[in-house]
Amino acid sequence: MRFKNKVVLVTGSSRGIGKATALAFAREGASIIVNCDKEIAVVDAVVKEIKDMGVDAIAIQADVADESDVQRMLEETIKHFGGIDILVNNAGIVFDVPILEKTVEQWERTLKVNLIGTFLCIKYTVPHMKDRLGASIVNISSTNGIDSISPESADYDTSKAGVISLTKNFAQSLAPHIRVNTVAPGWIDTDINKDLPKDYVEGETAQIALKRFGRPEEIAKAVLFLCSEDANFITGSTLVVDGGYQ
Ligand SMILES: NC(=O)c1ccc[n+]([C@@H]2O[C@H](COP(=O)([O-])OP(=O)(O)OC[C@H]3O[C@@H](n4cnc5c(N)ncnc54)[C@H](OP(=O)(O)O)[C@@H]3O)[C@@H](O)[C@H]2O)c1
Numbered sequence: 001m002r003f004k005n006k007v008v009l010v011t012g013s014s015r016g017i018g019k020a021t022a023l024a025f026a027r028e029g030a031s032i033i034v035n036c037d038k039e040i041a042v043v044d045a046v047v048k049e050i051k052d053m054g055v056d057a058i059a060i061q062a063d064v065a066d067e068s069d070v071q072r073m074l075e076e077t078i079k080h081f082g083g084i085d086i087l088v089n090n091a092g093i094v095f096d097v098p099i100l101e102k103t104v105e106q107w108e109r110t111l112k113v114n115l116i117g118t119f120l121c122i123k124y125t126v127p128h129m130k131d132r133l134g135a136s137i138v139n140i141s142s143t144n145g146i147d148s149i150s151p152e153s154a155d156y157d158t159s160k161a162g163v164i165s166l167t168k169n170f171a172q173s174l175a176p177h178i179r180v181n182t183v184a185p186g187w188i189d190t191d192i193n194k195d196l197p198k199d200y201v202e203g204e205t206a207q208i209a210l211k212r213f214g215r216p217e218e219i220a221k222a223v224l225f226l227c228s229e230d231a232n233f234i235t236g237s238t239l240v241v242d243g244g245y246q
Contacts, residue, residue, distance in 0.1 A: 001029040002028045002224070003025055003028040003029050004028070004029030006025075006031070007085050008031070008033070008084075008086040009035065009073075009084055009125065010032065010090055011087075011091040011121055012037075013043070013046060014043045015039070015042065015191055016216055017185065018088070020217045021088055021220040021223050023220070024217065024220040028224065030085075031081060032047075032050050033073075034050070034058070034060070035060050035061070035062055035064075035073065035091070036091075037063045037091070040059065044059055046059070047059045060072075063117075064089075064091045064117030064120060064121055065113045073121075074128065084125055084128050084129055085132045087122065087125045088138050089122070089140060090140045091113060093113050093156075094110070096152045097152060102155060106155060107155045111158070115163060115166065122170055126174065130178070136181075137174075138223045140223075143240060143245060144160050145159075145160025146164070146240070164184070164238055167182040179226075179231070179234065179235040180235055181226045181236065181238070182238040182239065183226065183239050185214065186243055187205075187242070187245070188214040188219060201213075209245070209246065211243075214241065214242070222241045
């Protein structure tokens with residue numbers, strides 16, 4: 001029970017990596033704020049699954065790209081739990097469109113959700129985290145933010161590179177009280193990849209040393225490690241979890 005009595009907010013936790021992370025923290029004794037933008041009914045089911053484990057959980061609909069939504073999410077969190085120990089900035093979107101066909105609206109939405117949303121959640125969480133021992137933030141980037149491989153996701157790759165930069169800056173400014181790290185997943189089997197063409201998936205899988213996409217639970221394990229006491233001397237780092245992609 002590494003996170004007994006800790007309060008954890010995971011953005012975008014209705015499904016995929018966020019849901020797996022929320023469930024993994026709950027299994028280790030944490031109380032959870034489950035968040036999404038659209039799928040509130042799905043989030044209620046995740047809350048029920050967590051409560052069935054014997055820990056507390058609440059659902060909060062909030063668009064992380066909307067400053068007033070983020071403020072309200074933190075107000076509701078503090079009203080219910082009184083503070084917050086761990087923030088996982090996981091909410092993310094991608095529009096796979098040829099680079100020259102990308103619109104300003106797609107660029108703006110991608111940067112607002114993936115990058116500015118991460119900034120806003122940190123900005124409004126930190127005041128409620130400062131006096132909590134072992135407070136920690138993990139931002140979910142992507143290997144695309146380190147080594148951009150697809151012009152069709154140029155806006156996404158830019159946002160994820162920004163997340164790594166943001167992490168390093170916050171790690172410096174929030175030390176020594178709050179550690180801030182990044183997990184950079186490679187290909188993970190979730191809804192975000194469900195429309196990729198079969199032959200493209202096969203080609204990408206061939207480039208992964210372990211010859212498969214990762215599972216959301218395998219990213220959750222990396223997040224929990226970075227938030228645990230085992231990572232007490234790690235801040236500003238990026239942990240790549242990609243099965244050995246070349
Ligand atoms: N899967 C991969 O291969 C992979 C690889 C590298 C990095 N990542 C990153 O990992 C994170 C999770 O991805 P995933 O694969 O689990 O994606 P997913 O299955 O599509 O889930 C995305 C989650 O984010 C939520 N969300 C989207 N926009 C939001 C917003 N504006 N405000 C609040 N919540 C929002 C979604 O809920 P609603 O739809 O209800 O809003 C959903 O819960 C993302 O940041 C993604 O970029 C994924």
